[in-house]
Amino acid sequence: MKRSPSPQHAQAPHPPLRTWQAACLTQALASLSTAHPHFLCQATPGAGKMRLAAELANALIARGDIDHVLYHGPTRAVVRAAVETLESHLARPMNGQLGAVGASLTYHALAGRLEALKQLGQRHRVLLIWDESHHAAGRTGGEGPNQWGMALMALERHMTYTLALSGTPWRTDGSCLPLLRYLDVAEASSTDAEAGDTSADAGWEANSDEAVPAQRLQPDFVYPLREAIRDGVCRYPHVQLVDNRAIKLTDFHPGTGRQETRRYSSIPQLLRHPTMGYPTLVRLSVPMQRLLTLGGQQLDALRRQDPSAAGLVVAADIAHAEEVTQQLEAIGYDVCLVTSRDPSSHARLKAFRESSAPWIVSVGMVAEGVDIPRLRVCCYLSHIRTEQYFRQVLGRLLRRCGDDDRDSFFYALNDTWLAQMARRLSDDLPQDLATVSAGADTSVSVDGGGAVPSEEAPSAAQAPAGAEAVPPTASSAEEVAVSWGEDEAQRSVGVAPDVAFSEAFFERLIALRLTNTGEDGS
DSSP states (O other): OOOOOOGGGOOOOOOOOOHHHHHHHHHHHHHOSSSOOEEEEEEOTTSOHHHHHHHHHHHHHHTTSOSEEEEEESSHHHHHHHHHHHHHHHSSOOSSSTTOSEEEEEHHHHHHHHHHHHHHHHHSOEEEEEESGGGOOSBOSTTOOOHHHHHHHHHHTTOSEEEEEESSOOOSSSOBOTTSOEEEHHHHHHHHHHTTOOOSOOSEEEETTEEEEEEEEOOSEEEOHHHHHHTTSBOEEEEEEEEESOEEEEEEOTTTOOEEEEEESSHHHHTTSTTOOHHHHTTOHHHHHHHHHHHHHHHHHHHHHOTTOEEEEEOSSHHHHHHHHHHHHHHTOOEEEOOTTOTTHHHHHHHHHHSOOSEEEESSTTSSSOOOTTEEEEEEOOSOOOHHHHHHHHHTTTBOOSTTOOEEEEEEEOOHHHHHHHHGGGOSSOTTTSEEEOOOOOOOOTTSSOOOOOSSOOSGGGSSTTOOOOOOOSOOOSSEEEEOOGGGTTOEEEEOOEEEEOSOEEEEEEOOOTTTTOOOOO
16 A cells, blocks of 8 residues: 655655656666666756655655665765755655654764664665765775775665765775776777777876776766756856966075065966965955955845845855854855854754855855755855865856856866866866776775764865865965074974965956857866
8 A cells, every 4th residue: 555645744746857867767767776786876066966866766666676765975964955855755754763764874974873774774675875975985095995985885785776976976086986887998998989089098007116907987877067057957157266466475585584575476376385375375365355355246246136146155164264254244244154163053054045145154064965056156265176175066056046047156266276177167077087096905894994074174184085186385384484594493483474465356267168069168
C-alpha cells in the first residue's frame, strides 16, 4: 500500500524538471545497476543538483530498488539546505527516526556513525547521496589519506547505489575521488583525438624520479555553465578585477635598515615584492573600500529594479569579516554577519535568505552549497585563491529567480591567479585539474590521519578540499622583520610596509563569452 505523506511534509506541486535534470535522471536510472552502482553528476553551481537527487531517490523508491536515502554534505549549512529539498520531494522526514525515509549528516560526523550506517546498508537497500564530492579523496600523496574519503570507501560497499554531486568535481592536491570512474590519459587521449582534440596529455606524468600513469576523472553526466546560461538556468557572471595605476610601497631594507620607496603600476607588480603578499593586500583599507564601493553601487542599481537583490562579501577571517561589516554599516547599509563563532549564525542565515536585507558578510559559511538565489553581487576579499573555492563562491550568484535577473557581478582585486580562474570559467572541468597520477594505494584505518577542512577555512592549510598550491608571492605576513646589523643580530622589530594607492583605480572586465562558443578571453 502506498504511504501517504505526513501533513508536515506535504507540499504544493513542484515545477517541472529542467531539461538537463530530466536528461540526467533518465541516464542515472538507466545506468545504475549492480555492475555500475556509482553515478557522478557534474552540474554547474546553481543548476539545481539537489532537485535532481531528490527526484532520483523518489524514482528508485517507486520502482522498488531502494528502501532508504542517506545524505552526506561538507557543512551543517549545506546539509540543512539539502534536507529541506529532500523532505519536500520525498514527503517524509530525513531525521533518521521512526517513519523517516532516511538520514543526513556531515562528513565530519560520518566516522562516529560508521558502524551503525554499515548495519543499515547490510539490512536495507540504501542510496548514498554524496554531495560536494570534491571534498573527499581516496588516495593522496605523502601527507596521508583524506579521512572523509576513507570513511566513504568503508561505507560504500554496504550501499546499494551512490550518487556523487559536484559543481567542481576535481581535486588539485594530486589525489583521486573515491568510488568514481577514472580512465588512463592515454585512453582518454585517443577518445579526444577521435573528436578532433589534440590537447590531451601523452599519457604519462612525472612523479618524483619515475613516470607513472595518469588518470582522468570521467563524470557520468556533465552540465556546464555555458549550457546553463544558454538555457536560462544560470545568470551570466561579470567578473570585474580592480587595479590601481600608481602604487607606492615604503618599507625598510632587511640588510641596512634603510627606508626604501618603490612605485608600481599594477597590483600584480606590487605582489612580486617580498614584503607584500595577497593575504595582506585584501586587508588594506583602500583597496577594500574600493571593492565595497563598486559592489555597493552595482547592488544599488540592481535594487532599483529588484528590491530583494542582495550582495555577499567573502572575508579573509572572522576579524576581517567584522571590519567589513563595520565599513558597510558606516555607509548606511543593513548587514547580516554570519560566522562559525556565532551560535545563532544558521538562524541568521535563514532569516537573511527570507528577507530583503542588502548585504551578508561571511568567511566560508556562504561559500558552498548555500542557496540564496537573490544574491547577485559579490565582493571577494578572501585570501584563498584556489579554483574550487573561486567557483564555489561565484556559484552563489548564478541561480536565476526569473526572466529579468540575467546578470551577476563579481568584484575582486586584480590578482594574476584570479584572472586565470576567471578566464577558465567556460570550461567547467579543466582537464589538468581532473587528472591525477596513479600512485600506490595506502591502507589506512578510517580514524587515521588526514586533515578535515574546517567550516570557516580561514587559512590556506584549511582551504576547501582540493585546494591547489598557489606559488608564494613571497611573505604573506603582516609584518616584516628587520635586522639592525651583525652585532645586534638578536634585535629585530616588526615594521609593517606602508602602501599608498592613487585614486586612479580602474576595473578590468574579464569577458567570458560563454553563451555561444564557450571560449574565453579578456
